[in-house]
Amino acid sequence: MSVLVDGGGGWHGVRMRSLLLSRRDLDFLLNDWLQVEKLTSRPRFADHDSDTFSAVLDLAEEVATEHFAPHRKLSDASEPEFDGERVHLPAEVGDALRVLAGTGMIGAAMDGSVGGMQLPQVVAQACFLWLHAANVGTAAYPFLTVANANLLLAHGSPEQVDTWVRPMLEGRFTGTMCLSEPQAGSSLSDVTTRAEPRPDNTYRITGTKMWISGGDHELSENIVHLVLARIPGSPPGVKGISLFVVPRFLVGPDGALGERNDVVLAGLNHKMGYRGTVNTLLNFGEGRYTPGGEAGAVGYLVGEPNQGLAQMFHMMNEARVGVGGGATALGYAGYLHALDYARTRPQGRPAGAKDPSAPQVPLVAHADVKRMLLASKSYVEGALALVLYCARLLDEERTADDAADRARAHLLLEVLTPVAKSWPSQWCLAANDLAIQIHGGYGYTREYDVEQLYRDNRLNAIHEGTHGIQAIDLLGRKVVMQGGAGLTLLAETIRATTARAVDADGTAAELAAALDAAVTRIVGVTATLWAAGDPEVSLANASVYLEAVGHVVVGWMWLEQLLAAGDRPGDLYDGKRAAARFYLRHELPRTGPWLDLLASVDRTTVDMKDEWF
């Protein structure tokens, strides 16, 4: 299955359609809808114009297609191996990362002053989508490095930025996030890794971290671990967790690599998918190395003690929207592969056709295949709109002229983040599932691409906070904080869109009316659930709430796209109208029973006893 689709005219010439993402759709969303070129009137983006945005998207597609996609299967089949000394990965992974580093794209959204491109988040997000669609196993290394660098840029000292962030942007160092421990996955308050202070203001870290992607490899000169740990005497729970830089190799004042730190690979996890990303169990301070002649891994406190979780949360929206983006990219690639297959594979005859000697028609001619493709299109294009909208809110939060606008963007993003993380992880995975189904038996084989895309995407509902965690974040925190201001803002924002559909044609008007009714129900159901008075009962069906809100939010994204398409002629716009119609008729109605269930304050799960299973 070739994913190389260069039409021969180069990346700036005439392109064939990619099987990774649709640049046509990206351009529609970024330019026609989100009007990203308007951002260039803001001081932060003044050096850019729509041409530079377009050029960096071209570059991202080129790097993704020529350097990431070709070894997607290889990385899946040749999992990282540890020989007791070193972790082995296919050489193509390092080659791709070097090419990427050369483009400067790791710092796409970061300040020019630290070596970044200072692009809007929404453009940077679109660039990373290409990498994820092409090869999520390889893209995870820069993705984590960016998350790590952002955290240090926000909370680290200038020296920490110089020592760790600059080499990460240059591609010499990579970064990890070390949160979970074997006994503490979703429950970070149970983190037990210790950080003993030393007189020289460093710390010695001891403990074990689990699920550390990119935790050990030789793709970079150094690995910068960001580690959550407890300083002795800190309060119990999440209020006593601090954040530390713990590098694989210590670095001297001149930036030269020094002694090996005591961070030791304790094991590799062998996963269903995402196999190109080495995922590790790491021991800190197990005694293999004794940097400076002392026990414990050397760590450097980031910011103030006991602020670790707050610092993490500060970056959480961006990271979680990023996970939603990765899920979207994988679903989108699956959809495009399925579409390509459905257009080229002859099979059977349409319902009602009687002549068995007539030639077979392509799969796409069958209504049920069109149904699966339309469903997929409505999922992946809806999710793409959502993650770009959220990335645009990140820009708004940081660069809007008016403080009130920035605050509003921040609040709306707080509410939308669990949805932007979870909805694509659920429904773009559903698109990957449909892509297998459309391929039939071939889709179940590893000779084709779609089963890997499914396996890769299955992780996204788990990492960076599971579905259930996102659900509790939404219903237990985001819609109730500040007296419910977040939910009120979301409702107002959706209604601002539906109000614009007053004079619209059939689908837009119908969709707007359905969304208005759904928003009213969500507001009512939220109040009903919290009026119950018992958090366990209120939150018992939080996942159903998350799914209902998610389906309504994506319905709103479809109305936004409909309004942006207007009545313009052309396949792109006809496609948007058809997918919006599909979403209105096949998808949005799912929310009815979910909201009914929530409104009933159902106790079925709460009342269930363990011994009845």
Added chain:
Amino acid sequence: MSVLVDGGGGWHGVRMRSLLLSRRDLDFLLNDWLQVEKLTSRPRFADHDSDTFSAVLDLAEEVATEHFAPHRKLSDASEPEFDGERVHLPAEVGDALRVLAGTGMIGAAMDGSVGGMQLPQVVAQACFLWLHAANVGTAAYPFLTVANANLLLAHGSPEQVDTWVRPMLEGRFTGTMCLSEPQAGSSLSDVTTRAEPRPDNTYRITGTKMWISGGDHELSENIVHLVLARIPGSPPGVKGISLFVVPRFLVGPDGALGERNDVVLAGLNHKMGYRGTVNTLLNFGEGRYTPGGEAGAVGYLVGEPNQGLAQMFHMMNEARVGVGGGATALGYAGYLHALDYARTRPQGRPAGAKDPSAPQVPLVAHADVKRMLLASKSYVEGALALVLYCARLLDEERTADDAADRARAHLLLEVLTPVAKSWPSQWCLAANDLAIQIHGGYGYTREYDVEQLYRDNRLNAIHEGTHGIQAIDLLGRKVVMQGGAGLTLLAETIRATTARAVDADGTAAELAAALDAAVTRIVGVTATLWAAGDPEVSLANASVYLEAVGHVVVGWMWLEQLLAAGDRPGDLYDGKRAAARFYLRHELPRTGPWLDLLASVDRTTVDMKDEWF
């Protein structure tokens, strides 16, 4: 992850709960509900009693647990390999099959006169469920052998039965089903394999067959391929397809193996799951061998020419219910693994708990985990009831005293078969997905069992007729044939159950009322869809129809279980009542929007143009 759960008292002593299936649930369904012991009053089963049924279930569990489950992971990791000469499989596969053959269970449901145990289908089905739950990769070999043998028992000559079926029941031969071709998967009317008649009443077969499970290996002395092919001059389409026995080795009149037939392995498929089952591309008559000095693979016609598809369809209900059974078994095993993990893995504290130094609670204490477990329980136990009910209908169809009863069972089974095949393939797969989610990051690793169970189960919505094919079978054929008699019978049968709930308590009465309303809607929607007059439009949302009918049918299975449980005290019955309540509140309401969509005779998919994607 141990699946060996022998409690030390032997298989007939005190058992710990299995992680494969629940014997307690099986006993409830078979004895309390379906009352299988009553079958022993029929002549065919007169040699059995409830003790022999129980003993064979014990034996199936023992073989599954001790001989099939232990190499499930090994078979997944050590895929079949072809070295150019032979196909290599782990030795454990052959060992397990020899143990199974020794029990006589391959012929569990077949006549004593050909070496079978002559057990009811419903008991035989339950036995095979254990094997599927333990190791579907290994279970596929006897599963296909049974399907093959059943076809020959129904349509073959006495000589064919002696030559091919008896050795299959003894475990010396295995069988395959060769339907699909590379260019004809779902579309059997496009089969092109040729069968040239020879003067000695044999045929010479030439062509290529795709997706042939068990098509080449050395697990048995011989492989008996059942091949669909066209005799020159036959009508085009499905009316010109005949069925042939094409063995790997010819067999002499004395039963001794003779010449190698010209059936040649052309390639192996590498799958997402089900990896223990060798899946092949086979060339018939490519010229590698020339049995009897002639070109073409030697084949023997089964029954009359051009009856191939009808013969296949004759066995289709049984095979498709069997696929649903396999899907159920995999989902059930996933559920039990997730339940075991949720009970033993501490993680976090319940919603509302404030003290971070309190000990962590097991996962099962969280409402969202209980929700996922309850959903899974409602899927796998609902599916188990459905496949056993259908297997019971097979017995009824064949052994009921009264011809009218037999005809009614046949008709009801015709309608239920697409549901029994598809619903478990969709929703027990959903249970496998939830099992991964309940395990969190661990569930995504191959160190645990649940991701393999997911991958294995993903095939079931594809083989033996995809979801879309089942949907067209249901809406395009089963509910309209005989003037809609099948749908009428289904509605009557469901209403006979709901009528028994008149005096029931809350859940049963509510569920009965909801089912009555849903049945009325299905009947109405079916009429509306066909009143549209255009098969393409009527069938455009056939998959939605299948899902709606499926969810209602399983709701009916839950009402049946509720009524069988009555108000008896005990965890088993409390669990049945809780799962039925969950299904009533969380699952059955999904059908509302589906039926609304169908009632609207939605044209979204029909009107979609290829170029709009």
